[in-house]
Every structure is written in C-alpha cells, then in structure tokens.
Amino acid sequence: MEKRIDLLDYLSRAVQDSPYPYDSARTFCYDVRTITNALQENDMENRVFYWMICTTGTWCVKERDVFLRESEGHAIWTHYESVADGIRAFRIVVTGLRDGIVVGDVYPLNYKEQVQRIKKAALPIATVEITYPSGYTAHMTFAELEKCRGNLYDRYGRPQRIRYAPESEAELTRAIMLEHRFEKGWKRKPYVKPPAETSR
Helix, strand or coil, rough: CCEEEEEHHHHHHHHHCCHHHHHHHHHHHHHHHHHHHHHHHCHHHHEEEEEECCEEEEEEHHHHHHEECCCCCHHHHHHHHHHHHHHHEEEEEEEEEEECCCEEEEEEEEEHHHHHHHHHCCCCCCEEECCCCCCCCEEEEHHHHHHHHHHHHHHHHCCCCEEEECCCCHHHHHHHHHHHHHCCCCCCCCCCCCCCCCCC
C-alpha cells in the first residue's frame, strides 16, 4: 500500500514496467483524464477506482460499478479472468491535489483471487440516474433503460454521468467493505459444525 503519493507518476511507472508497453501507454492517457477529473468530485464513490494493466492496455473503472453486475465497469473488470495470471491490478483513491500533483492512495490487488470474489459479491442493478450535458437528469429502473437507451441518446446526446444503484445501498457498502478486508489479508474462518447437544 502506498499513501498520499503522486498517483500519475506511480501508475505511469507501472505502465513502463509492464510487458505490454505500447498498448498500455496508448490507453493510459484515458485513465489520466479519468483520475484528474475525479478531483472535481465531492463524493468519494467517484474518487475510488480499480485500475489494471492487461493484454489490451489499461482500464480504469469506478470501484462502485465493479460491484454492480450489469454495469460496464463490472463487465470490463471481470472480462480478463481467463488471463488473470498476467494482470497487474490496483485499487486507487484520489485524495487531492498537492503542488499541482494529483495525490492519492494505491492498494495492490491479487486480481486472480479478487475477480472471483467480485463475481460472487456483485449485485444486480435496480435503478439508474443519468445526467446529460443540458442538465437534464433521468431516473428510471434498469429494465426501463434497456428499452429506451437509444431514444434517450437521440434526444439528449451522450450522457455526462451515469449512476447505477442496487436495491440496497447498505448491501453494496457491505460488499465493498468486505473486499477491503480481503485486500488486507483477512480470510474467512472455516465453518465448524457446532457439537451436537447431549441429552440429559
């Protein structure tokens, strides 16, 4: 774990050390923009990301989205499980700006183990909030979004922000917090069957 470090420098060096330097360098510029834009966010859920280096380059997705099954973030993060051995993955938290430098915390992840836990812990999306550049915000169920996604794009353009939500925010928070415990080396205790009661 690295705390309050120069995030972009740390991730850039990870890209340079990767076995896929061209693809990673080519896609890393998108991650730089995502991480830098996070400085404008007030909610911490928009400042915490999972970041990976893989065979197709780099990916930076919101931690929250990874735990929501039908989201793009979940699809991206779980897509590489078949080549998990070659992936370097991190959880990154954007904490602020210091002397013009984006600083934050970096937590290395064991992607091969983590992706299996994510697949089991992820929750279905119940509702969606979509904000467009005009300022219009649409609220709907995920099922409704699937039916009218194209019409919304034609009418309002490309969304500025999409926020997915499960049926229970508390359950989502529990799943994310439990994963943070696994990151620190916590393991589930094996189930031990209680002894049978003896009759008197």
